[in-house]
Amino acid sequence: DSGVTQTPKHLITATGQRVTLRCSPRSGDLSVYWYQQSLDQGLQFLIQYYNGEERAKGNILERFSAQQFPDLHSELNLSSLELGDSALYFCASSVRDPWAGGGNTIYFGEGSWLTVV
Amino acid sequence: AQTVTQSQPEMSVQEAETVTLSCTYDTSESDYYLFWYKQPPSRQMILVIRQEAYKQQNATENRFSVNFQKAAKSFSLKISDSQLGDAAMYFCAYIGGTGGGNKLTFGTGTQLKVEL
Numbered sequence: 001d002s003g004v005t006q007t008p009k010h011l012i013t014a015t016g017q018r019v020t021l022r023c024s025p026r027s028g029d030l031s032v033y034w035y036q037q038s039l040d041q042g043l044q045f046l047i048q049y050y051n052g053e054e055r056a057k058g059n060i061l062e063r064f065s066a067q068q069f070p071d072l073h074s075e076l077n078l079s080s081l082e083l084g085d086s087a088l089y090f091c092a093s094s095v096r097d098p099w100a101g102g103g104n105t106i107y108f109g110e111g112s113w114l115t116v117v
Numbered sequence: 118a119q120t121v122t123q124s125q126p127e128m129s130v131q132e133a134e135t136v137t138l139s140c141t142y143d144t145s146e147s148d149y150y151l152f153w154y155k156q157p158p159s160r161q162m163i164l165v166i167r168q169e170a171y172k173q174q175n176a177t178e179n180r181f182s183v184n185f186q187k188a189a190k191s192f193s194l195k196i197s198d199s200q201l202g203d204a205a206m207y208f209c210a211y212i213g214g215t216g217g218g219n220k221l222t223f224g225t226g227t228q229l230k231v232e233l
Contacts, residue, residue: 002163002164033221037160042208042223042224042225043162043208043223045221088160090162092162105150105152105164105167106212106221107164108161108162110159110160111161111162113160
């Protein structure tokens with residue numbers, strides 16, 4: 001158990017709909033990351049927050065948005081869903097802000113399986 | 118940009134035997150960190166082992182050890198006494214240590230099969 005909690009574990013929804021994925025980081029971790037893993041694909045970095053502030057953006061679509069709340073949990077919002085958005089969405093956390101240097105160990109949650117039908 | 122290459126899409130090992138998974142990386146940074154993550158059929162990403170580039174000593178975690186060759190930019194994972202539960206996809210990953218934001222870069226993975 002990495003200590004990173006993601007809900008829901010599985011979600012099936014229709015095209016055009018909107019969903020919210022939730023993540024609670026490990027106790028004491030201030031950085032939260034979101035990754036997407038499609039079937040037979042590697043992990044794609046989406047976005048990263050540190051202590052409530054957006055710090056880095058990767059290959060995140062405009063239809064997707066995220067935020068980190070004062071209690072440090074984070075939500076990833078996916079809207080106008082398409083079949084190609086079906087994937088495993090990982091949340092991960094680390095203690096430090098990667099912009100501060102010094103290295104970081106990133107721990108992953110169990111992921112949220114999203115199926116768009 | 119940093120790149121991570123895993124040239125072995127699949128590997129097989131007999132139970133109780135030893136297997137080595139290869140990983141090479143390319144970077145211009147002097148300070149960085151390398152990881153191996155395991156992804157079993159459940160698809161959970163599990164941290165296996167971590168290596169700091171400034172450390173000459175190879176990291177070890179129980180049956181898992183690495184062979185870190187900084188000059189060659191090579192970071193292989195050795196699994197000793199392989200068990201059925203080791204069957205998984207293994208990802209090599211790199212993160213820069215000098216700041217500049219998230220640079221956790223993954224390789225394409227090696228699927229490890231463990232046979233009886």
